[in-house]
Amino acid sequence: MSPAIELVDVTKRYGAHHAVRGVSLTVEPGTVFGLIGPNGAGKTTTLRMLLDIIRPTSGTARVLGRSPRDGGPALRRRIGYVPGELRLEGRVRGRSLLRHYARISGPVAPGTIDALAERLGLDLNRPVRTLSKGNKQKLGLIQAFMHRPELLVLDEPTSGLDPLVQREFLSMVREARANGQAVLLSSHVLSEIQQTADQVAVLSSGRIVAEGDVSSLRLGRVRHVRARIAGTEEGVRTTLQRVPALRELAIHPADTSLHVSATIDGDIDPLVKALAALRVLDLDLESRDLEESVLQLYGPSEGREEVRRA
Ligand SMILES: Nc1ncnc2c1ncn2[C@@H]1O[C@H](COP(=O)(O)OP(=O)(O)OP(=O)(O)O)[C@@H](O)[C@H]1O
Numbered sequence: 624m625s626p627a628i629e630l631v632d633v634t635k636r637y638g639a640h641h642a643v644r645g646v647s648l649t650v651e652p653g654t655v656f657g658l659i660g661p662n663g664a665g666k667t668t669t670l671r672m673l674l675d676i677i678r679p680t681s682g683t684a685r686v687l688g689r690s691p692r693d694g695g696p697a698l699r700r701r702i703g704y705v706p707g708e709l710r711l712e713g714r715v716r717g718r719s720l721l722r723h724y725a726r727i728s729g730p731v732a733p734g735t736i737d738a739l740a741e742r743l744g745l746d747l748n749r750p751v752r753t754l755s756k757g758n759k760q761k762l763g764l765i766q767a768f769m770h771r772p773e774l775l776v777l778d779e780p781t782s783g784l785d786p787l788v789q790r791e792f793l794s795m796v797r798e799a800r801a802n803g804q805a806v807l808l809s810s811h812v813l814s815e816i817q818q819t820a821d822q823v824a825v826l827s828s829g830r831i832v833a834e835g836d837v838s839s840l841r842l843g844r845v846r847h848v849r850a851r852i853a854g855t856e857e858g859v860r861t862t863l864q865r866v867p868a869l870r871e872l873a874i875h876p877a878d879t880s881l882h883v884s885a886t887i888d889g890d891i892d893p894l895v896k897a898l899a900a901l902r903v904l905d906l907d908l909e910s911r912d913l914e915e916s917v918l919q920l921y922g923p924s925e926g927r928e929e930v931r932r933a
Pocket residue numbers: 637640641642643660661662663664665666667668669707811
């Protein structure tokens with residue numbers, strides 16, 4: 624079976640600015656591929672090239688075995704696409720709009736539209752212009768999923784959705800994978816990629832700076848540590864400085880305790896053991912957000928030229 628997506632050395636330039644530089648990636652049927660990276664990294668540009676909304680400056684793209692440029696409407700119907708910025712206006716009701724899309728996308732099994740609307744909690748009888756951003760996004764998701772396309776290309780699909788709906792959406796993605804559909808999901812939210820994707824590529828300044836299976840990347844291992852600790856500043860500093868993976872340690876006296884903040888990259892067990900020797904009044908461990916993780920692990924000082932794996 625040919626890959627659902629194959630990009631080889633694809634570049635997109637706007638004048639002197641490289642939005643995407645030499646990106647190669649392969650997405651197999653029945654898998655979820657996560658494309659992550661901070662704002663402006665080149666995610667939307669990469670996805671639009673798959674749909675032939677824009678064309679690469681150089682390199683080759685194949686989608687479901689065809690060139691997006693030559694595939695035309697026949698290829699387009701085999702893809703479900705959620706654009707990053709969904710503009711839906713007009714008096715038309717959600718149901719009519721989806722029926723209209725269904726005439727373009729090809730057969731939708733009876734009951735599918737209502738079932739998806741029910742799952743996502745969307746009222747299909749409302750005119751689309753009166754829908755909130757999140758509800759418009761739900762319409763966008765339904766139009767992408769309803770005809771069970773071989774490939775789903777989803778650009779920041781959970782933006783504007785509340786956490787319960789996000790969870791339902793992630794189930795829909797897993798079901799699509801189980802049906803043998805391929806999914807390319809772009810996001811700047813690491814957790815949703817971690818929950819669904821089999822493979823992941825990290826884009827930064829238009830380049831893939833890391834790729835592999837989700838568990839092999841070190842992104843999720845960088846955490847913020849915040850604690851309130853009783854004791855002397857010197858004693859606390861001496862204890863915590865022995866933790867090998869602890870960085871950016873800062874200690875500020877506040878009232879009767881010390882406010883401690885740091886980041887930890889890797890094994891947290893030595894930190895837990897060190898804290899056990901102190902009087903900890905409060906403790907908070909939080910994953911760094913994606914942008915911080917990407918920049919720390921794969922940023923300029925780490926050498927963007929190389930693809931790094933854990
Ligand atoms: N039509 C255009 N003309 C000029 N520059 C563009 C154009 N489209 C995108 N860019 C630039 O290309 C880079 C990549 O943009 P892109 O929208 O692909 O990023 P992104 O990863 O999707 O970011 P975001 O998460 O903010 O949507 C950015 O620096 C952007 O300013």
